[in-house]
Amino acid sequence: MPDDQLMEALEEDARAQAGRILEEAREAAAASLQKAREEAEREREERLFELTGRLKQERAARLNAARTKASGLKLGVRLELVGRALDEAVKRLTSLPEQEYSRLLNGFYDELLSAWEKGLHGEAPVVYVNPADIGRLSAEGNVLPDEKVKAGVVFTSGDGRVRFENTVEARLERGRKKMVPALNEMLFNEVM
Incomplete structure (x- = not known):
């Protein structure tokens, strides 16, 4: 086999190997990209779940605080009205x-x-x-x-x-x- 043919065969083989290497690199890059997307999605879901949980806890705490405050105000108003009723009783008895x-x-x-x-x-x-x-x-x-x-x-x-x-x-x-x-x-x- 002449040298030119050998060189051509070697070049052809090198191109084929380079093509395979490029294809494998593309596949590896696509797999890495897919894995990174899946990890990012999983992390996003975890953070969303965490944030949702914290928001629910914060909402519940604020709601409980508001209910407690409303109950306190309601009780204060009631006690004020009861106090007025008792004051009125004193006033009526003294008159x-x-x-x-x-x-x-x-x-x-x-x-x-x-x-x-x-x-x-x-x-x-x-x-x-x-x-x-x-x-x-x-x-x-x-x-x-x-x-x-x-x-x-x-x-x-x-x-x-x-x-x-x-x-x-x-x-x-x-x-x-x-x-x-x-x-x-x-x-x-x-x-x-």
């Missing part, structure tokens, strides 16, 4: 007709005197009433005016260490634990 109010005041005095006698045998109480109520009270002993006493009677020991109170406000405060749920149910059809 009773003279005879009924005097009977109420003397009833408070008698109840408090009975409790005082059971608790502190023998010691006479110092009695405090609102200055406007002194003439309405039929009481024996030391009765003193006190602007702070509203619609009721307060007994103290001589040294001031023992204090018994029987006022409309004190009674309402003692009854508040029972009255608040009852008023809430009446006003809002649900119990707190």
